[in-house]
Amino acid sequence: MSDQDRNVSRRNFLKATGFGVGSLAAAVGLGRLGRTEVVIAQHSEPAEHAHGNPGMMGQVDHEANQFDPHELLTDFDYGEISEENGRTVRTWQILAVDKEIEIAPGIFFPAWVYGSATSAASRRQGLVVGQCPGPTLRCVEGELLRIIFVNGSSHPHTIHFHGIHSAFMDGIPNVGRGVIEPGEQFTYEFVANPFGCHLYHCHAFPLKRHIHKGLYGAFIVDPDPAKYSGADRDLALQRNHQTMATGSINEMVMVMNGFDTNFDGDNEVYAVNSIAFAYGMQRPIVIQREQLQRIYLVNVTEFDPINSLHTHANFFDYYDHGTTLLPTQKTIDTVMQCQAQRGIIEVSFAAFEPGLYMFHAHQSEFAELGWMGFFELEA
Amino acid sequence: MGNDNQNTNFWQRLPLWVWGLLPLVLLLLVVSLFFLANPLAFFTGNFPPLETLTIQQIRFPGQNQVELTAINGGPDPVSIAQVIVDDAYWQFNIEPATPLGRLQQATITMNYPWVDGEPLTIALITDTGATFASEVPVAVASQAVDLYRLFSLLGIM
Numbered sequence: 358m359s360d361q362d363r364n365v366s367r368r369n370f371l372k373a374t375g376f377g378v379g380s381l382a383a384a385v386g387l388g389r390l391g392r393t394e395v396v397i398a399q400h401s402e403p404a405e406h407a408h409g410n411p412g413m414m415g416q417v418d419h420e421a422n423q424f425d426p427h428e429l430l431t432d433f434d435y436g437e438i439s440e441e442n443g444r445t446v447r448t449w450q451i452l453a454v455d456k457e458i459e460i461a462p463g464i465f466f467p468a469w470v471y472g473s474a475t476s477a478a479s480r481r482q483g484l485v486v487g488q489c490p491g492p493t494l495r496c497v498e499g500e501l502l503r504i505i506f507v508n509g510s511s512h513p514h515t516i517h518f519h520g521i522h523s524a525f526m527d528g529i530p531n532v533g534r535g536v537i538e539p540g541e542q543f544t545y546e547f548v549a550n551p552f553g554c555h556l557y558h559c560h561a562f563p564l565k566r567h568i569h570k571g572l573y574g575a576f577i578v579d580p581d582p583a584k585y586s587g588a589d590r591d592l593a594l595q596r597n598h599q600t601m602a603t604g605s606i607n608e609m610v611m612v613m614n615g616f617d618t619n620f621d622g623d624n625e626v627y628a629v630n631s632i633a634f635a636y637g638m639q640r641p642i643v644i645q646r647e648q649l650q651r652i653y654l655v656n657v658t659e660f661d662p663i664n665s666l667h668t669h670a671n672f673f674d675y676y677d678h679g680t681t682l683l684p685t686q687k688t689i690d691t692v693m694q695c696q697a698q699r700g701i702i703e704v705s706f707a708a709f710e711p712g713l714y715m716f717h718a719h720q721s722e723f724a725e726l727g728w729m730g731f732f733e734l735e736a
Numbered sequence: 737m738g739n740d741n742q743n744t745n746f747w748q749r750l751p752l753w754v755w756g757l758l759p760l761v762l763l764l765l766v767v768s769l770f771f772l773a774n775p776l777a778f779f780t781g782n783f784p785p786l787e788t789l790t791i792q793q794i795r796f797p798g799q800n801q802v803e804l805t806a807i808n809g810g811p812d813p814v815s816i817a818q819v820i821v822d823d824a825y826w827q828f829n830i831e832p833a834t835p836l837g838r839l840q841q842a843t844i845t846m847n848y849p850w851v852d853g854e855p856l857t858i859a860l861i862t863d864t865g866a867t868f869a870s871e872v873p874v875a876v877a878s879q880a881v882d883l884y885r886l887f888s889l890l891g892i893m
Binding site: 412415 | 800815817818820823824825826827828846847848849861862863864865866867
């Protein structure tokens, strides 16, 4: 049966049962409303066609992009570990490249991106793959970090880490080594501090352009349980990737970003982890009831002062910047972040009914332009 | 001087039809040079594709129905990737399928709960991320053209 047949029969049904608003009004003695009555009756009729569906047409070719937002979600890049004078040293090889990426079905963006030799995408493909957002670099507080940066892009870039380090290692133009020209390399070196959910990004000028083109990523420093005692130690154990109880926590990275595809200073596409509607109804994030969900949330959205995350049908605890062991906000369902603000969300679906639980930016505009997704809670 | 005379004689001895043919030969030479050297490459060589898409008409044939036609007025093919209605991506049908060639026209239809008497902006976003928007100041149901009424009216006037 076509839509039209169904609508017609429904309308006939309404007429036959006298259930239109107009006829209902007449039936209860409000007759002689004349013209008004007719208008109400018209409006009470069912719509000729469905309201249609929000969203996009088609699918993004993740293989051509060489990275998949579902893989990025849980890919923590621990680099290569070595030992020097009794201290743990963590080394990453980071490459900057120019790369066109499909950010939404059929929409291609001329991006500048970072790639890491030790990211999941690179290991899977056997070559350093540029991805947006860049690899999620993860370490433990107190470790010595070495980031060997090679600029394979056609523009000068830097890596500026949000963390505590010397001015020389700040990764900004004209200070320390300054910008790294195309074809050149530089090794940033500093001690991981403080623990928390941080980020890194290119700080070459013009800054707005260099960030919004795709040069950013999450930088997570886990607390070192050995530095804490009592209840703090237990909390640090649960936050640290090396010591947390296996399988008890599902950790995810969500980098909120946007793309100004026509370069008019306004984003046409919004997303978490670059691809519009990546975790939509067709490919939701599958979660288990018995696991605590921990989201490392980073906002790098350019052009808009703030971005946000809202969970449906549930409330969460939030650790602003992730630099505390206890939540900075308890039992909230919406959190707001300015650009470069970030934090950790902990949300439990224990005792929830199975089904699709939506999450999105609560700027409705961002949500309808791509920043919208679902958790699918398994039975 | 003798040489000059000889030359003059040579040119004078040429049959008239050769003189008639000469401009044609020169013309052929210039035209073939034009195509071989491709001097217009300067204008088309290194530029990114120029996308010129125009939304010609937006119609509201019925409740929840929106229909629009777009034409590619530029020299390069244009691929319409998505449709944005009032800052929201919305599902649609397009006929014929893109890319649209030069001066090719496409009809986009969608089910969208437009509000009678309120403004509406529709933007088409292409594969390069370029957007082409058109604003409807006041959305009202489009009247189907009744040819009998139209011609009766013309007759009266």
